Amino acid sequence: MSASERELFLDAANRGARYLSGIRDRSVAPDERAIERLSKLGGPLGAKGLDGPAVLALLDEVGSRGTIANSGGRYFGYVNGGSLPAARAASVLSLAWDQNAALRSMSPTAAVLEDIAGGWLLDLLGLPATASFAFVSGATMASFTGLAAARHAVLSRAGWDVEGMGLFDAPRLNVVVGEEVHVSVMKAVGLLGLGRERVVRVPSDAQGRMRADALPPLDELTIVCTQAGNVNSGSFDPFEEICDRAARARAWVHVDGAFGLWAAAVPSLAPLVRGASRADSWATDAHKWLNVPYDCGLVFVRDAAAHQHAMQLQPAAYLAPDAQREPAHWTPEASRRARAVEVWAALRSLGRDGVAEMIERSCAQARRFAAGLRAAGYEVLNDVPINQVLVSFGSDEMTRRVIEAVQRDGTSWCGGSVWKSRAVMRISVSSWATTDEDVDRSLGAMISIARAF
Ligand SMILES: Cc1ncc(COP(=O)(O)O)c(C=O)c1O
Known part of the structure; x- marks a missing residue:
């Protein structure tokens, strides 16, 4: 490996580390401007290429901001996990x-x-x-x-x-x-x-x-x-x-x-x-x-x-x-x-106990969400047997408006669904990175958004 190849590889690792270091401080969803800026990745494919460092810099400076922060602890959309440190490094x-x-x-x-x-x-x-x-x-x-x-x-x-x-x-x-x-x-x-x-x-x-x-x-x-x-x-x-x-x-x-x-x-x-x-x-x-x-x-x-x-x-x-x-x-x-x-x-990093603890923790955090939402007066529609919570904020229209506002607010990200003919916000706790504090912070934002309507 040449010195420049090595430098490029380490630059990629460093940029990745910087991205992950900032992930808890950014909005979970990218803002409109970041999404619009993704067009800078396009344009006609010229005859001449860019050198590796310039390719990487463009990708990081434009692409990183357009990502969804599902590697952080407050992404509860679909059923998407994060990446355990050992798995990511591997x-x-x-x-x-x-x-x-x-x-x-x-x-x-x-x-x-x-x-x-x-x-x-x-x-x-x-x-x-x-x-x-x-x-x-x-x-x-x-x-x-x-x-x-x-x-x-x-x-x-x-x-x-x-x-x-x-x-x-x-x-x-x-x-x-x-x-x-x-x-x-x-x-x-x-x-x-x-x-x-x-x-x-x-x-x-x-x-x-x-x-x-x-x-x-x-x-x-x-x-x-x-x-x-x-x-x-x-x-x-x-x-x-x-x-x-x-x-x-x-x-x-x-x-x-x-x-x-x-x-x-x-x-x-x-x-x-x-x-x-x-x-x-x-x-x-x-x-x-x-x-x-x-x-x-x-x-x-x-x-x-x-x-x-x-x-x-x-x-x-x-x-x-x-x-x-x-x-x-x-x-x-x-x-x-x-x-x-x-x-x-x-598996090698978690062991059997670590796997069980991670899954159990997600389920406990889903119950924490459900309890917090119920205590605030909102209706949880499912039994919450594991990591999924379905919540209605009132009428279907109101629930949809809350989901949109939660996504725009950026503290967390949850998707919508329909459950037994009713619009619901769907919370899926699937990441090792989610802490109880993440749950409380997300709950606080959801509840104040819903109350503001
Ligand atoms: C119950 C169930 N089955 C299948 C899938 C599809 O999984 P994948 O997107 O990994 O193919 C999902 C994804 O959320 C799921 O929840």
Whole structure:
């Protein structure tokens, strides 16, 4: 590495550190001017390039101000985690390595970190030790992968090779989802040719849990998509009852646990996911509640052979046969970044107790929000079983105005949603960086904004 390359790399690290040092003092959302200034990144692409330091300076001076401060402690939008210090630092080192995690021969370190972190995750999440796993871009691709394995297994029971023959003339398989299914599962259903319009939707209860008593008849050509952690209310489907019914029918059960599956890593929350470990495939995110940098999703499949059949690369002359686990035979992609680096670093730095403490702390902070809002006279619409709070500030119009003003104020950032036909502000506490003081400061701002209307 030349002296100038080294200087550029350190400049990037220093600028990153400066950005993070100031993150608590800035508005969580960028102001209009900062967003307008982003146009300075555009213009025609000239024939001549800029040198590295000038590229970096432009990106930092214009781009950094246009970001959302989700790495700070007062971002409660969507379900977005922050980055744990060890995971973030590992990511910088990983950037220098620039490993292609597709094959073991391309990166022994990436492959071994997947082996290790995959095993730790199965144990931590209470899943079968023999289940397969893969590191993908997010919960959407995790559900895609889990449902591809399901499609393989279910159709091969009917004597059909779906990867070879496609879905033309295939036996009909049924997909059952809850009324509150996340859009990502429906996207996966569409991508897999299973037909978004053909799914059977099961009604849910007041908290958004699938009603097991309303399940349609199941059979061995059925895939039931369940949910651990409703994106709005945080509620959990009744896995025990659903898995009982599915087991009798030999149906496949998939769990979308983008953030809720992490409850399994916390002894006090484990009852919420009781029975989920009896499912056949599980999707979750590491970039949400495990707080690793974007992007990183995880999929686990009980029937490892079905997973591998669905995802394996066809034999090619230059690919050696697997003596050990080859990452690319478990993922939709071939070349991809080494996501296990940050997952390994996060788990190694937290340990089991640290993971449980981080998840529990977010849940306690969500309850703190709910209590503060209720005490101020506002209505919390969900039970707050984990980290999600849904609050109404009165009429739908009033709630929307408060959300807009909260976002403009910049002390914190929360999104809106609709819950049981009512407009709500949605608070998701998903960052390791959030302190009780952040919650109190955000609450104070929300309440004074709402009272001012
Ligand atoms: C329940 C649920 N499933 C799936 C997803 C999709 O996750 P990703 O954006 O990582 O693909 C989300 C995202 O918020 C979610 O909350």
